[in-house]
Amino acid sequence: MKSDYSRPLDLKHGRVDLSHGGGGRAMQQLIRELFARHLGNELLAQSNDGTVLPSQQGRLVMSTDSHVVAPLFFPGGDIGALSVHGTVNDVAVMGATPLWLSAGFILEEGFPLADLDRIVRSMAEAARHAGVQIVTGDTKVVEQGKGDGVFITTTGIGVLPDGIDLSGANARPGDAVLISGSIGDHGMAIMSQRENLAFDAPIVSDSAPLNSLTAALLASQIELRLMRDPTRGGLAATLNEIATQAGVGITLFESAIPIKPAVEAACELLGLDPLNIANEGKLIVVCAADSAPSALEVLRAHPLGREAAIIGTITADPNRFVQMQTRFGGRRMVDWLSGEQLPRIC
Amino acid sequence: MKFVDEFRDGQLAEGIAGAIRKTVEVNRRYHFMEFCGGHTHAIARYGIPDLLPDNVRMIHGPGCPVCVLPIGRIDLAIRLALEHGVILCSYGDTLRVPASNGLSLLRAKALVDKARGDIRMIYSPNDALKIARENPSRQVVFFAIGFETTTPPTAVALLTAEREGLQNFSVLCCHVLTPAAITHILDSPEVRDLGLVALDGFIGPAHVSTVIGSQPYEFFAEEYRKPVVIAGFEPLDVMQAILMLIRQVNTGNYRVENEFTRAVTREGNRKAQALVAECFELRKQFEWRGLGEVPYSALKIRERLAAFDAETRFNLTYQPVPDHKSCECGAILRGVKHPTDCKLFGMVCTPDSPMGSCMVSSEGCCAAHYTYGRHKDHPQGHATS
Numbered sequence: 049m050k051s052d053y054s055r056p057l058d059l060k061h062g063r064v065d066l067s068h069g070g071g072g073r074a075m076q077q078l079i080r081e082l083f084a085r086h087l088g089n090e091l092l093a094q095s096n097d098g099t100v101l102p103s104q105q106g107r108l109v110m111s112t113d114s115h116v117v118a119p120l121f122f123p124g125g126d127i128g129a130l131s132v133h134g135t136v137n138d139v140a141v142m143g144a145t146p147l148w149l150s151a152g153f154i155l156e157e158g159f160p161l162a163d164l165d166r167i168v169r170s171m172a173e174a175a176r177h178a179g180v181q182i183v184t185g186d187t188k189v190v191e192q193g194k195g196d197g198v199f200i201t202t203t204g205i206g207v208l209p210d211g212i213d214l215s216g217a218n219a220r221p222g223d224a225v226l227i228s229g230s231i232g233d234h235g236m237a238i239m240s241q242r243e244n245l246a247f248d249a250p251i252v253s254d255s256a257p258l259n260s261l262t263a264a265l266l267a268s269q270i271e272l273r274l275m276r277d278p279t280r281g282g283l284a285a286t287l288n289e290i291a292t293q294a295g296v297g298i299t300l301f302e303s304a305i306p307i308k309p310a311v312e313a314a315c316e317l318l319g320l321d322p323l324n325i326a327n328e329g330k331l332i333v334v335c336a337a338d339s340a341p342s343a344l345e346v347l348r349a350h351p352l353g354r355e356a357a358i359i360g361t362i363t364a365d366p367n368r369f370v371q372m373q374t375r376f377g378g379r380r381m382v383d384w385l386s387g388e389q390l391p392r393i394c
Numbered sequence: 395m396k397f398v399d400e401f402r403d404g405q406l407a408e409g410i411a412g413a414i415r416k417t418v419e420v421n422r423r424y425h426f427m428e429f430c431g432g433h434t435h436a437i438a439r440y441g442i443p444d445l446l447p448d449n450v451r452m453i454h455g456p457g458c459p460v461c462v463l464p465i466g467r468i469d470l471a472i473r474l475a476l477e478h479g480v481i482l483c484s485y486g487d488t489l490r491v492p493a494s495n496g497l498s499l500l501r502a503k504a505l506v507d508k509a510r511g512d513i514r515m516i517y518s519p520n521d522a523l524k525i526a527r528e529n530p531s532r533q534v535v536f537f538a539i540g541f542e543t544t545t546p547p548t549a550v551a552l553l554t555a556e557r558e559g560l561q562n563f564s565v566l567c568c569h570v571l572t573p574a575a576i577t578h579i580l581d582s583p584e585v586r587d588l589g590l591v592a593l594d595g596f597i598g599p600a601h602v603s604t605v606i607g608s609q610p611y612e613f614f615a616e617e618y619r620k621p622v623v624i625a626g627f628e629p630l631d632v633m634q635a636i637l638m639l640i641r642q643v644n645t646g647n648y649r650v651e652n653e654f655t656r657a658v659t660r661e662g663n664r665k666a667q668a669l670v671a672e673c674f675e676l677r678k679q680f681e682w683r684g685l686g687e688v689p690y691s692a693l694k695i696r697e698r699l700a701a702f703d704a705e706t707r708f709n710l711t712y713q714p715v716p717d718h719k720s721c722e723c724g725a726i727l728r729g730v731k732h733p734t735d736c737k738l739f740g741m742v743c744t745p746d747s748p749m750g751s752c753m754v755s756s757e758g759c760c761a762a763h764y765t766y767g768r769h770k771d772h773p774q775g776h777a778t779s
Contacts, residue, residue: 243517303404309395309396312395313395313398316395316398319756367769367772369768369769369772371769374404374439374440374441375402375403375404376402376403376404376407376440376441376442376445376629377404377407377408377411377441377444377445378440378441378442378443378444378445379441379444379769380438380439380440380441380766380767380769381765381766381767381768381769383745383764383765383766386744386745386746386761386765
């Protein structure tokens with residue numbers, strides 16, 4: 049008997065239509081010819097309602113993140129890679145080894161299949177690079193005008209060895225605060241695209257998986273208190289979270305904070321504070337003051353941490369204020385961002 | 395960052411701070427008003443008060459365009475979007491200013507039926523023109539606010555609309571004038587009669603002065619015997635201007651000095667002034683938040699361009715609305731009170747849920763103090779590790 053013929057997906061000119069989310073043959077075809085083709089692995093190939101994962105030694109860490117960034121493609125990345133990095137990083141900063149991701153897609157009717165193909169390919173590449181597998185997924189299609197191309201939600205699971213506790217509550221007065229590199233790159237890469245700000249060298253997103261960097265820190269003898277990735281709300285928001293959680297104050301040294309000239313210039317033009325701008329491949333490390341030089345060494349030895357710096361210190365402050373010694377010589381608060389400065393940044 | 399770092403140099407700042415310490419007379423107190431929100435922001439953001447001796451005090455003035463916008467004006471803009479179904483284009487800062495009925499432009503944006511009206515944030519009046527060209531069947535209104543700095547771009551937008559015959563574009567004009575506000579403060583009973591506000595001089599606006607020049611302030615030095623130093627918005631500019639003001643106070647020789655010579659001339663930008671004169675005329679009265687009705691302090695669109703005046707086109711009538719009765723924005727804008735004198739400050743009024751306009755824009759002195767300076771209100775705020 050001849051097998052049923054189905055015309056292959058037109059990945060050049062085709063577009064998402066409502067049948068691709070309908071649960072019928074069209075959806076199966078989209079999964080087979082696009083998602084499974086790029087993301088395929090033996091776990092995803094189980095093709096059941098759920099994926100059975102092999103048992104692991106240690107505790108599990110789980111984290112989820114939805115991605116709605118506009119534009120979908122930007123210098124230094126795209127929504128596909130970003131959706132992998134975002135979740136991998138949230139698991140990694142807990143001290144865990146990220147292993148598996150789920151991926152939920154909300155597609156808008158009319159979205160070009162060529163773009164979807166490019167996004168999923170980029171996800172696959174990002175997952176390979178980070179050493180994680182996408183083991184289950186879901187696709188829904190909404191009518192034209194009800195979405196914005198594609199939204200992606202990823203959930204990650206990682207394994208946390210016993211004895212590691214990197215809660216934000218661990219910060220203690222006297223500890224050192226480090227950052228793995230320049231701040232504000234991701235947010236300003238998106239912003240400069242949206243506002244058509246042209247620079248001689250375009251601002252490139254720092255979107256990257258941090259799990260090899262966190263692994264290097266964990267493998268060293270550093271007395272680590274906690275790690276965080278300062279995404280939305282930037283360095284300011286993450287440090288305020290830590291101060292609130294641990295009941296401490298933080299003092300930053302403005303002159304020590306690495307920032308690229310183009311990012312600083314773009315922030316200046318748009319009236320934004322780089323401390324509030326999102327990062328997608330930066331790590332904040334809080335460690336005992338004695339360990340700070342070795343932590344800096346480990347960070348700088350890694351390709352993602354070459355510009356790492358010690359940027360501040362944890363203080364005893366019942367008000368839980370984050371403050372900054374300005375380059376100018378004065379002192380000021382570093383507050384949470386109020387309102388929404390940059391919508392749809394990740 | 396080239397051309398910017400030079401004006402934020404900590405070592406130079408220390409040098410000027412040293413000169414200020416040497417110049418102040420110990421038995422004298424110095425009270426200077428920085429008129430502009432841009433200066434208020436720089437003072438808070440760079441921690442300038444930390445570098446000043448105790449007897450030099452900065453008083454925040456009313457030069458934050460968003461702060462002085464009365465509730466009634468925001469209500470007009472909201473009505474345009476909700477009732478008249480226009481696409482209202484506004485600068486970002488204005489979106490969060492509290493208006494009547496618990497609304498703001500941002501909240502109204504969530505309410506508006508997008509098929510009829512909309513509220514959109516823009517960076518320039520050109521964006522509003524573009525939206526009008528792209529939506530020929532919709533009415534597009536630019537909510538024009540600000541001092542003399544933002545007025546010329548509005549003039550260009552009006553003239554462009556006239557030239558292109560853009561039938562669906564109009565402007566809700568709320569432009570206000572700096573010298574009128576300074577006069578109003580100097581004539582206020584708190585300064586003149588009651589002596590509640592000691593005012594020994596002004597730091598004059600940076601960007602406003604690039605347009606109007608330094609000449610309009612000469613009146614204040616001559617008639618009111620108050621020194622004025624026009625300064626740029628960088629922290630070193632502010633420090634240098636404070637030093638220049640102290641010198642003038644010490645010698646008793648009051649005049650207008652220009653620290654911001656890299657951008658400001660005595661005459662200002664003649665071309666921009668001509669554009670403004672072509673499009674606008676003085677309003678007899680205009681309500682300012684905090685200052686109340688100030689005569690000849692604002693602009694309206696000239697008769698010739700009435701077709702592009704949203705107030706005429708939509709037959710809008712202005713309805714004044716009093717501020718919340720506990721809100722001290724008025725007194726704060728006149729320099730009579732400090733943000734922390736307000737019961738609402740930091741309690742129910744924060745940048746996330748502002749009650750008064752001074753808590754909205756980053757140029758507002760309540761927002762600046764809350765965001766950058768509130769550690770000083772707590773004795774433990776000066777923490778050490």
